[in-house]
Every structure is written in structure tokens, then in C-alpha cells.
Amino acid sequence: MVNQGPISLPLTILSVLIPFFLMNSCIATSEEKGTALIRKTCNHTMYEKICISIFESDPRSFKANYTGLLRIGIELSVSLTNDTLSYISKVFDNTSETSNHTLWLKMKGCHDNYDFAVFEISQATDLFDKGLYRDASRKVAFANEAAFLCRTSGVPQFVERNNKVDKFTHDIVLLLYPNPPK
Numbered sequence: 001m002v003n004q005g006p007i008s009l010p011l012t013i014l015s016v017l018i019p020f021f022l023m024n025s026c027i028a029t030s031e032e033k034g035t036a037l038i039r040k041t042c043n044h045t046m047y048e049k050i051c052i053s054i055f056e057s058d059p060r061s062f063k064a065n066y067t068g069l070l071r072i073g074i075e076l077s078v079s080l081t082n083d084t085l086s087y088i089s090k091v092f093d094n095t096s097e098t099s100n101h102t103l104w105l106k107m108k109g110c111h112d113n114y115d116f117a118v119f120e121i122s123q124a125t126d127l128f129d130k131g132l133y134r135d136a137s138r139k140v141a142f143a144n145e146a147a148f149l150c151r152t153s154g155v156p157q158f159v160e161r162n163n164k165v166d167k168f169t170h171d172i173v174l175l176l177y178p179n180p181p182k
């Protein structure tokens with residue numbers, strides 16, 4: 001039940017949302033930049049507040065055009081996923097298998113899924129640079145899946161960080177595809 005490995009359940013959920021995003025397909029013109037572009041881009045996402053706050057945490061976001069902003073979004077997704085894996089590893093390594101085996105197994109499930117997700121998502125920037133936005137989107141979706149699976153297992157220590165990964169990568173997946181740069 002716990003250690004089911006990376007499955008593609010959230011992608012099914014995401015595909016249900018795609019028509020909603022298609023209606024907003026004309027997101028930004030190439031000239032727009034700064035706060036206005038960040039707001040406008042995030043205005044079309046599901047988790048607007050997290051989208052804005054994570055983009056605004058990186059000074060580069062204010063100077064980027066829409067293409068640049070999406071690339072930064074991938075980089076931020078990669079570091080967020082990697083940092084979450086580091087955190088999960090630290091807590092997991094410090095948890096004994098015998099004290100609460102159920103909890104330990106849940107932590108192991110989160111750890112293994114995040115470990116796999118970091119490997120996959122680290123390929124997303126190269127794909128993006130080749131203009132393969134749909135493939136880049138799929139790589140980011142691995143992080144969203146890891147977060148989805150970890151959320152369902154409900155390890156209390158992981159909830160907050162996992163939520164952030166879940167929401168931000170969800171939005172980046174759908175911005176990359178079906179709302180790629182022109």
C-alpha cells in the first residue's frame with residue numbers, strides 16, 4: 001500500500017483540468033515583464049498565492065519575459081523538490097524502523113518517490129531549452145506525483161513542505177503545457 005512506487009495517478013487528474021487552462025491560453029505577450037507578468041501568469045493557475053510567492057522569492061523572476069519565467073519556474077521546481085528530498089532523508093534517517101513501523105514505511109515511500117522524482121525533474125530544463133515543452137511538463141509532473149503520493153500517506157512532518165511542492169509543481173506542469181511560450 002505504502003511503497004507503491006511512482007505511478008501516474010495525478011496526471012489523470014491533471015488532464016481533467018486541461019480544458020480549463022486552454023480557455024486561458026493567451027497568457028502574456030512577449031514584452032511584459034516584472035510584477036505584472038508574474039501576477040498575470042499566476043492569475044491563470046490553481047494556486048495563485050504560492051505561485052506568486054515562489055516566483056517572487058527569486059529576483060530573476062522580475063527581469064524575465066514569459067519564456068524566461070517558465071524556465072525559472074522549472075528551476076525553482078527542481079530545487080524545491082530536491083530540498084524536500086533532503087529534508088525527508090534527514091527525518092527518515094533519524095527515524096528507527098522498529099519504533100513505529102507504519103510511520104517508517106510511509107516515510108520510506110515518500111523518500112523513494114521523491115528520490116525518483118528528483119532524477120526525472122532534473123532533465124526538465126534541457127528539454128525546455130530544446131523547445132520540448134510538453135516533455136518538460138511531463139518531467140515536472142513526476143515531482144507532482146511524488147508530492148501527491150506523499151500527501152496521501154500523511155506523514156505529519158512532511159505535510160507543509162510536501163504541500164508546497166504539490167501546489168507549485170501542479171501549476172508549473174500546466175503552465176508548460178498547455179500554456180507554453182509562443
Ligand SMILES: *[C@@H]1O[C@H](CO)[C@@H](O)[C@H](O)[C@H]1NC(C)=O
Nearest residue numbers: 029030031064065066067068
Ligand atoms: C525572452 O528572453 C530571453 C532572454 O532571457 C531572450 O533570449 C528571448 O529572445 C526573449 N523572448 C522574447 C519572445 O522576447
Ligand SMILES: *[C@@H]1O[C@H](CO)[C@@H](O)[C@H](O)[C@H]1NC(C)=O
Nearest residue numbers: 024036039040041042043044
Ligand atoms: C485575473 O483574472 C481575472 C479574471 O480572469 C481578471 O478579472 C483580473 O483582471 C486578472 N488579474 C490580473 C492581475 O491579471
Ligand SMILES: *[C@@H]1O[C@H](CO)[C@@H](O)[C@H](O)[C@H]1NC(C)=O
Nearest residue numbers: 090091092093094095096099
Ligand atoms: C532525531 O531524533 C531525535 C529523537 O527522536 C530528536 O531529538 C532529534 O532532534 C532528531 N534530529 C533531527 C536532525 O531531526
Ligand SMILES: *[C@@H]1O[C@H](CO)[C@@H](O)[C@H](O)[C@H]1NC(C)=O
Nearest residue numbers: 100101102103106154155156
Ligand atoms: C505511528 O505513526 C502513525 C502515523 O503514521 C500514528 O498514527 C500512530 O499513532 C503511530 N503509532 C504509535 C504507536 O505511535
Ligand SMILES: *[C@@H]1O[C@H](CO)[C@@H](O)[C@H](O)[C@H]1NC(C)=O
Nearest residue numbers: 078079082083086118119122
Ligand atoms: C540536489 O541537492 C544536492 C545537495 O543537497 C546536490 O548535490 C544535487 O546536485 C542536487 N540535485 C539537483 C538535481 O539539483
